Amino acid sequence: MQTGMITTTAPTVTSASTTTARNALDKDGFLKLLVAQLQNQDPTGAGQDPNQMVQQLTSFSSLEQAQQTNSLLTGLQTQTAGLFQAQTAGLVGKTVKVDGSGFNLKAGAASMNIELGAAANVTLTVKDANGQVVATLPQGHLNRGLTAMAWDGKDASGNVLPDGPYKVEVTATADDGKPAVFRTSLSMKVDAVTFSNGGIYLASGGNVFSLSDVLEITA
Numbered sequence: 001m002q003t004g005m006i007t008t009t010a011p012t013v014t015s016a017s018t019t020t021a022r023n024a025l026d027k028d029g030f031l032k033l034l035v036a037q038l039q040n041q042d043p044t045g046a047g048q049d050p051n052q053m054v055q056q057l058t059s060f061s062s063l064e065q066a067q068q069t070n071s072l073l074t075g076l077q078t079q080t081a082g083l084f085q086a087q088t089a090g091l092v093g094k095t096v097k098v099d100g101s102g103f104n105l106k107a108g109a110a111s112m113n114i115e116l117g118a119a120a121n122v123t124l125t126v127k128d129a130n131g132q133v134v135a136t137l138p139q140g141h142l143n144r145g146l147t148a149m150a151w152d153g154k155d156a157s158g159n160v161l162p163d164g165p166y167k168v169e170v171t172a173t174a175d176d177g178k179p180a181v182f183r184t185s186l187s188m189k190v191d192a193v194t195f196s197n198g199g200i201y202l203a204s205g206g207n208v209f210s211l212s213d214v215l216e217i218t219a
Helices: 027-040 050-089
Strands: 095-099 103-105 110-116 120-127 133-142 145-151 164-174 182-189 192-196 199-204 207-210 214-218
Touching: 103 110, 110 120, 110 133, 110 164, 120 145, 133 145, 164 182, 182 199, 182 207
Parallel strands: none
Antiparallel strands: 095 182, 095 214, 103 164, 110 145, 110 182, 120 133, 120 164, 192 199, 199 207
16 A cells, blocks of 8 residues: 555635634644554555655654644743733833823813924814813914913813813914824823733823823933
């Protein structure tokens, strides 16, 4: 009987099936087939090709090494994720600048930053959680670069508004009358770090930001 290479055929998966088909043998399955072949065939007998047996043994060795490598990489990934989480937990209590806009009003004070690509006239429109405009804040003519903008927490009638997060829409008009390029950011003290669905999030007051939104970290 001719000695042949051990191969497998993946089972057909229909659209109604919810089980993922295995298209390759694992190490134990490969070894069982190889042992069964040795029990029923003599690779050194007449008419047999010993080179095919060598190729099968080589394939088994390669499969085992690949599985060991995958296991090592999985363990390394888990360790790296744990170390990264431990490091980000150290952000609690630190001040970070994050990409975004809005006022987190607390005790009648709130601020946000704007970075202009060119000098422009800037106006802030403040909205509550229901989307209602509560204040319009002309900032005047601001120079190119970073500027901090403050709000005293009062509405258009001078009433003090409750603490909490407020949305801000920014209008920036350059000296030539065209919209100016700008970027807004918030400086916040990190109250907590949370890990959810593979993501890392920073909480400050009523705001939650992804770690990828962080632009700067200070003490």
